[in-house]
Amino acid sequence: MKVTLQNLTKVFPARGKKQQKDVIAVNDFTFEIADGTLIGLLGPSGCGKSTTLHLLSGLQKPTSGKIFFGEDDVTDLPAENRGVGLVFQNYALYPHLTVKQNITFPLENRKGKDKLTKEQMSEMANEVARLVQIDGLLDRKPAELSGGQQQRVAIARALVKQPRILLLDEPLSNLDARLRLQTREEIRRIQRSTGVTTIFVTHDQEEAMSISDLIVVMKDGVVQQIGAPQEVYDDPTNLFVATFLGTPPINVFDGYVQQGKLYIGTEAVLETAGVPDGEVTAAIRPEGFVPCAEGRLTCRLERVEVMGRDISVVSAHDSAKAVSIRSIVGAEHLSAVSGAQVRFDLKPNKVHLFDKQTGARIRF
Amino acid sequence: MSYQKTEQASRRRSIVSKTVIYLLLAVWAIIVLFPFYWMLLTSVKSYSAYNAEWIPQFFTLSPTLENYIEAFTAVPLADYFVNTLIFTVVTTALMLVVTILAAFAFARLDFKGKNLVFTLFLALMMIPTELVVITNYVTVTELDLRNTFTGLILPSVTSVFYIYLLKENFAQIPDELYYAAKVDGTTDMRYLLKVMVPICRPTIITVTILKVIECWNSYVWPRLVTDNSAYFLVSNGIQEIRESGFGRENIPAMMAAVVAISVPLIVLFLCFRKKIMAGVARGGMKG
């Protein structure tokens, strides 16, 4: 099912003394989601991603703008008539019902000609249970399941009614690190095999990047960038997106451009043809540093962390915004890094320039 | 379009259900408030006007305060008030002292048999007052304490539940505070009064208010041990007024008395609304 958002806006009006101003949770969001894609809504807390999800589910009504499922305008349609599957952050499994009863719960709501027999419901529940691989747990209560299993039950419950779209709210945040890796593969697999258009919300950029077809980066209710994960990572439209994506984070420097050269401190570190002279913010991905004896950027070496295949060079520079600069380099460079100083050459495609005031990208 | 229809239908449904809910809530609010309105209304109707009403009137155009004067002069209502006040203040104060000391021992001090004694205390919570009132009545009669404040107050002091409530609250205060005080040479009593009691003030206030309500409304025990109207509490006074007061069926004066004894608690409730409701929700039971 194709999903279209048209100038979607949600304003929470000011309330009482504590909250003096209206809060614009989602501001003019326009986007068309192709059928069968997996979309990650990504941003720091309070960026409006959860509100977007609630608007899609129908639990909240937009202040203005429209939502279409396929060609149908569902903007004013209440949640119960939208046919969405929603997986909650805390799963919201009914504790007094067994796994199977939880899964068949949405089916039992059907009335009239859509009414299902017990056998049909059971068959559908078994089928979806097999899909998410919990068919052995159907008679247990949620409290007897691990976090990962509960997550699968929640997904099964959302999928059993064959939703037009599937929404997941922070699907991995309640799981430990190991389960998280496993579950995100699982979500990807389930989404692939059902082909249901899926939108999930997360604050964890690694989570979003690893499984999404497209990611939507949001900040303060405003969409910053939409694109394939690699594309957004490689080509951020502004400083916020650049700093929000990537681990270790991008390294940010104060710099300036003079006669087609980028200067950090007093050193000219990169050719930047076509960029007008003036102060800029330069951001360099950790993998953009190449240690070499005649490197153009000189940093104070603090320590080297060996991580096997790669090494992480931690250094410092007076123009850097952070206390330390972290770069990831191949282990073969280990010998080039020693002493009190380290010199780098920069890979041009890993260096992004931004307007010092607006944070907007300056391309070169 | 079918979507539009479903949307309209659901909006209509929600308006209907909201209306039904508000109607239901309003009806219950009226049922709750009506007796209060009626007592206030009747208390300001004059005796003759009230008795002339074959069909009860829902309002009066000539309110009068004569019933209140009657209530306080024909019957020693003021004395009942003073008695209840003395009873309530002394009982509550004694209860606080006993409860705070016991809760402190259970929460802070370590002694042999603590768990056993505390379990016994908890077991006492299950005992209904009806079971112990009989012997208490005999005891108080034998000690010649009928028609005295001592006889009224002493058996009403104990409240196992409040000890339990306060002990739970005291136990939440971190141990470090106690050790710090010990290092500074603070005595246990000083620590209790200067640290624990102030920290747990909200709970102590809750307990106090609940006890005050309980005392003000108590009827059974005062009725058993007092037959001299000089020691009547308001509840007994009301009952006395009902059975033989005012020499005749002076219902407006009776309602004036009822209003007079209900007002203090209602004022108390309106002032400490949140505290009282939270306190009751934590396990307060009437009686």
Place this chain on the structure above:
Amino acid sequence: MKKNNAKAWLYLLPAILFLGAFMVYPLIDVLIYSFEEGFNFASQSFVGVGTDNYSYVLQDPYFLQALKNTFILVIITVPLSTGLSLLISAGLASIRKLRELFQTVYFLPYVTNTLAVGLVFMILFKQTPYSDGLANLVLGVFGIEPVDFIGGPYWAKMLVMCIYTVWVVMPFKILILTGALASVDRSYYQAAQVDGTPKWRVFTKITLPMISPTVFYLIITGFIGAFKAYSDAVALFGTDLNAAGMNTIVGYIYDMLYGNAGGYPSYASAAAIILFAIVLTITCINLLVSKKHVHY
């Protein structure tokens, strides 16, 4: 840490004295009383030990009447007040405007004197030579003949008693249920809404099971409270409840102890222990049933 035994007992002393004198000792004493036959209050003497007191009480028509009254009261008011409070709390939980006002109003009966407001109920329902009273006026609108609810037929008196009891116990139940409803995680309701669950099904399949422990708590305390009914009866029908035929078990106990028929602590003790046994049995049955139906 060193044990400070003596000091601890000193802090506990007042509580132990009070509880010992007015709870523990009476508890043992009441058992003894109940088995002492022919106890004479004036001389504090008795003629024998046995179960005579129990058989006397169980054959006393006044006690049987009180037993019947109490049971009818319990069977009518406990389900009625629990159901009604559920309905009202559910209504309260689903609104936002005026909610606090309603909550405050609903709680008012809790802080008022049972005796005092009982008098108002009496006046509303009483038929006197010079007025049929407000209740009859309202009933008259529906073409129902006036009835004296206070001094009239048994069913009418029982009806008023039940109405007043429900009115008195509702605040506590509404308060507790509102709290329980508020503590149910919102996401359950959102999940149900997204699944298109009808309101009634949400209530019976989600809300009710989630708050079932609280509901059972209220039923148990409701049973205990209703079995101990007394002051409401006094407020409505006066202190001579036997004459009005509206006595309760607790009323019977007090009448045996004190009042016109008083001076028989042995009978009172036997009746008190019978009451305690009934309440204990019912509570145990309740707990067993709730074990089966409360899910977690």
